[in-house]
Amino acid sequence: MKILDIDNPDMLSSAVTNLNTGGVIIIPTETVYGIACLWNNDAGKQRIFRIKKRPADKKLQILVGSIVMSKQVTDAFRGKALKLAEKFWPGPLTIVVEEASGASYGFRYPDYSLVQDIIHLLGAPLAATSANISGEIPPKNPEDYGNTLGEPVDLLINAGTIKNGVPSTVVSVIDDKVEILREGFISEEKIRNVLRS
Numbered sequence: 001m002k003i004l005d006i007d008n009p010d011m012l013s014s015a016v017t018n019l020n021t022g023g024v025i026i027i028p029t030e031t032v033y034g035i036a037c038l039w040n041n042d043a044g045k046q047r048i049f050r051i052k053k054r055p056a057d058k059k060l061q062i063l064v065g066s067i068v069m070s071k072q073v074t075d076a077f078r079g080k081a082l083k084l085a086e087k088f089w090p091g092p093l094t095i096v097v098e099e100a101s102g103a104s105y106g107f108r109y110p111d112y113s114l115v116q117d118i119i120h121l122l123g124a125p126l127a128a129t130s131a132n133i134s135g136e137i138p139p140k141n142p143e144d145y146g147n148t149l150g151e152p153v154d155l156l157i158n159a160g161t162i163k164n165g166v167p168s169t170v171v172s173v174i175d176d177k178v179e180i181l182r183e184g185f186i187s188e189e190k191i192r193n194v195l196r197s
Contacts, residue, residue, distance in 0.1 A: 001152040003143065006114065006159040016121050018155045024048055026131045026145055028159035030112045031092050031167050031185060032138050033145070035153060036063065036128040039073075045127050051150045054134040061094050061106040063126040065119035070107045073125065074099055077107065080195060081173040085109070087194045090116070092168040092185035108168055114157070130167065 004011045006028065018025050024037045024047050035051065037044030039062055048060060064070050067085050070077040076097040077085075084095055090111035098104040108128075110116065119126060131145055132138040139148050142158045169184040171191060178195060180188045 001145075001156055002154065003156045003158055006157055011157055012114070012117060012121070014155060015118050015157060019118070019122060019126070023154035024051065025155040025157070026142070026153050027115060027118070027128075027157050028112065028142070028162055029110045029115055030162075031110075031164055032162060033131040033142060034063070034115075034128045035131040035149075036126040038122065039125040039127045041127070048127065048129065051153065052129065052132070052134050053150050054129065058134070059104070059106060060127040060129050061108050063115060063119060063128045064107055064109050065116055065125070066109065069119075069125055070095075070109075073107075074103075074105055076100075076105070079173065079176045080178055084171060084173070084178075084191065084194060088186060088191075092164075092166070093191075094168045094170040096170065096172040096174075096181065098172075098174045104174075106170065114159070 004014055015025055019038050022041055022044055024044050026033055026035050035048055045060060076099045081095050081097050089109040094106050094108040096104055096106040130138055140161050145156055167184045169186040170182040172179040172181050
């Protein structure tokens with residue numbers, strides 16, 4: 001596993017090259033470290049499941065660089081989902097929407113310039129989840145990831161210890177009904193206040 005510090009001049013190009021060639025990398029966000037690949041990289045997504053020992057029924061979230069990018073993935077991103085995104089994005093809110101077919105997607109637009117830069121350079125969203133064995137807490141020292149995950153990734157971007165460490169809040173918006181699936185950095189009260197306004 002290659003490790004590059006976030007201030008390394010080759011860091012950004014190395015991340016983009018790894019992702020464009022089918023790689024799986026670990027990146028810092030404003031909440032926790034995440035493990036990611038290109039959203040359209042099915043082999044990479046399968047590898048993330050193996051690395052994390054993640055149950056097959058737990059979907060990966062989609063990291064986007066704009067609200068428009070979410071709409072390009074699915075036209076189910078509208079109504080209250082759009083209202084929440086306009087208020088809290090970029091930021092620690094994952095918004096789950098569902099199409100008429102039953103296919104569901106969980107979107108997040110991270111408030112972290114490195115992730116935004118990577119997505120904008122790729123011109124495509126990322127498939128991602130927290131960088132830890134499923135059900136365990138991410139280690140505080142990013143250099144420990146090589147020892148704690150099921151198998152190595154291709155690249156780890158080391159930004160030191162993330163001060164926040166609180167995962168994103170996860171909200172389901174299906175048929176314009178809003179359900180808090182996980183309360184994280186953004187409180188349920190703040191979400192309800194936006195919906196009432």
